[in-house]
Amino acid sequence: MAYQTPHYNLVVFGATGFVGRILCQYLLNQVGVNGAVKWAIAGRSQAKLNALVSDLGANGLPQIIADVSDEASLRHMCDQTQVVISTVGPYALYGEPLVKVCAETGTDYCDLTGEPQWIRQMSQRYSATAEQSGARIVHCCGFDSIPSDLGVYYLQQQAKQRFGRVCDRIKMRVKAAMGGVSGGTVASGINVVKEASVDPALRQELDNPYSLCPSQSTEHPPTLVPVQYDQDFQGWVSPFVMAAINTRIVLRSNALLDYAYGKQFQYDEAVLTGPNATGWLVAQGLSVSLVGVAAAMAFSPTRWLLETMLIPKPGEGPSQAAQEQGFYDLRFWGTTAEGQTIQVKVTGDRDPGYGSTAKILGQAGLCLAEDFPPSLKAGGFWTPASMFGDVLIERLVKDAGLTFEVC
Numbered sequence: 001m002a003y004q005t006p007h008y009n010l011v012v013f014g015a016t017g018f019v020g021r022i023l024c025q026y027l028l029n030q031v032g033v034n035g036a037v038k039w040a041i042a043g044r045s046q047a048k049l050n051a052l053v054s055d056l057g058a059n060g061l062p063q064i065i066a067d068v069s070d071e072a073s074l075r076h077m078c079d080q081t082q083v084v085i086s087t088v089g090p091y092a093l094y095g096e097p098l099v100k101v102c103a104e105t106g107t108d109y110c111d112l113t114g115e116p117q118w119i120r121q122m123s124q125r126y127s128a129t130a131e132q133s134g135a136r137i138v139h140c141c142g143f144d145s146i147p148s149d150l151g152v153y154y155l156q157q158q159a160k161q162r163f164g165r166v167c168d169r170i171k172m173r174v175k176a177a178m179g180g181v182s183g184g185t186v187a188s189g190i191n192v193v194k195e196a197s198v199d200p201a202l203r204q205e206l207d208n209p210y211s212l213c214p215s216q217s218t219e220h221p222p223t224l225v226p227v228q229y230d231q232d233f234q235g236w237v238s239p240f241v242m243a244a245i246n247t248r249i250v251l252r253s254n255a256l257l258d259y260a261y262g263k264q265f266q267y268d269e270a271v272l273t274g275p276n277a278t279g280w281l282v283a284q285g286l287s288v289s290l291v292g293v294a295a296a297m298a299f300s301p302t303r304w305l306l307e308t309m310l311i312p313k314p315g316e317g318p319s320q321a322a323q324e325q326g327f328y329d330l331r332f333w334g335t336t337a338e339g340q341t342i343q344v345k346v347t348g349d350r351d352p353g354y355g356s357t358a359k360i361l362g363q364a365g366l367c368l369a370e371d372f373p374p375s376l377k378a379g380g381f382w383t384p385a386s387m388f389g390d391v392l393i394e395r396l397v398k399d400a401g402l403t404f405e406v407c
Contacts, residue, residue: 008038008081009369013066013098014088015041016048018317019112022358023087025056030362030399033060037366042066042077042084068094071101078107085365086111092118099126099137106133106379108368112142112361114245117205120212123381134379136372138387140249141364142357143348146384147330147402148172148246148269149253150393151346153385154404155334156261159342167334167342168262172269173233174240179318179326179351206244212252217263223247224290225270227283232333232341237270238283239290249383256386264337272331317354326351331407342406349401359400367392 012027014020024041031037040062043049049063066077068088078084078101088094091113102109103126113119119139130137140146156166209223210216224239240246247267254261273282318326332344350356364384371391384392396402 006080006082008040008062010037010083010085010365011040011042011064011077011081012365013042013077013084013086016043016045016052017087019354019358019361020087021052021055022323022354023085023362024052024058026358026362027366028056028058028061030366033058037369040064040081044068068097071097074098074101075105078102078105081107083108083110083365083369085109085361087361089113089115091115096122096125100129102137103130103133103135106135108136108138108372110138110141110361110364110368112144112357113139114142114144114242116211116245116248119381120205123212127381130379130381132379134374136368136377136379136387137381138364138368138384139381140245141361141384143328143352143360144242145246145249146360146364146392146396147328147346147348148242149249149383149385150388150396151330151332151344151404152250152261152267153253153389154346154393155332155342155344157390158344158406159334159336159340162342163336163338163340165336165338166261166265168264168266168337170261170265170267170332170334171230171232172246172267173230173237173331173333174269174271175329175331177326177328177352179323179328179353179355209247210251212248213255215255217255217259218266220251220266221268223268225268227280227287230270230272233272233331235275236273236279236283238273238286240269240271241290243269250385253383253385256383318351323351323355326355328352328356345403345405345407347403356401360396360402363395363400364388364392367395 012020012024015024027039041049041052042064044065044067046065053061064077066073074097084102084107086098086109089112091111092115095113095118099109099122151172152170155170159167205211209220223244225237227238230237246269250267254265271286273279328348330346334342348356350359367388377387393404397404
């Protein structure tokens with residue numbers, strides 16, 4: 001298997017894209033070029049790879065030519081490394097060939113996807129292969145969904161210490177955040193809407209919070225919370241656009257952890273907008289905007305207008321200064337079956353879509369490469385919490401600008 005005789009510990013595939021470049025700069029700062037961690041960059045253009053090495057000032061950083069349309073090149077890349085970090089999305093359009101090759105060669109893999117229908121398809125098609133080869137496939141290793149997934153995991157560990165039991169209900173509220181929307185995330189969202197507009201089965205799947213779970217353990221509310229007053233947080237809330245993927249990942253983690261949170265566990269996410277009339281107005285405005293954008297994406301003419309005029313393209317993103325000025329503050333409220341409560345805070349020191357995401361993804365890849373030999377975790381399709389747990393939390397706090405703490 002690739003893990004046993006690798007030339008590199010990890011390879012960044014899609015290194016010359018916007019997030020890929022940020023990720024490479026971060027890895028360069030963390031591990032250098034000729035340090036203990038051996039890594040390489042990969043992409044389809046030699047000229048762009050050369051330019052990236054020059055821009056980074058990373059002479060000697062190895063380069064690999066690989067293209068999603070050339071399976072042999074992907075196999076050549078995977079044969080040289082323990083781990084592949086992929087930033088090449090939308091993954092539903094471009095991601096399957098690499099997942100297939102990683103599963104076949106026993107190469108560990110992590111990515112940034114937030115596309116639940118694609119995650120389900122990959123798991124169904126390649127789980128058996130990955131289990132046999134030993135490849136650990138971990139999707140959603142960016143802002144969606146590591147802060148949510150590990151935030152819930154952390155809260156449950158704290159609840160067990162404090163109460164001797166886990167919480168059967170947790171809700172996450174975005175208290176504050178600053179940062180632009182990722183062009184790749186938008187492109188992925190548009191692709192999901194396109195697929196759903198012509199596929200009734202997919203529309204039904206997207207209504208099911210348990211779509212990534214082996215089975216449905218209990219009735220669960222919809223992933224998008226309506227505008228309402230939250231008594232626990234003493235404020236109005238509005239739907240959170242990332243809840244659709246984050247909720248599914250958290251519920252899948254529970255299933256993969258042998259229902260460590262309980263079979264009646266429920267989870268939801270929303271945005272806090274304030275305690276008074278202004279908070280209600282902001283919540284209504286956000287909700288209407290979200291519904292309006294989703295409706296516009298469903299029709300070709302308005303979708304074209306959004307893609308052309310209003311939303312960032314894949315590969316576009318904020319300046320370095322804007323990334324550094326960004327942040328997020330997430331609050332988790334857990335309640336046990338006996339009514340005991342606990343609150344946890346998770347924060348990040350960069351904008352969610354780019355600066356923080358790149359650091360989180362980098363640490364996920366390093367965690368796979370350095371902390372989890374095959375004897376610790378079997379091959380298959382994992383979630384961040386079920387794969388990494390406390391080990392990645394420690395890395396994120398130490399080297400990625402995140403905090404996890406009880407309020």
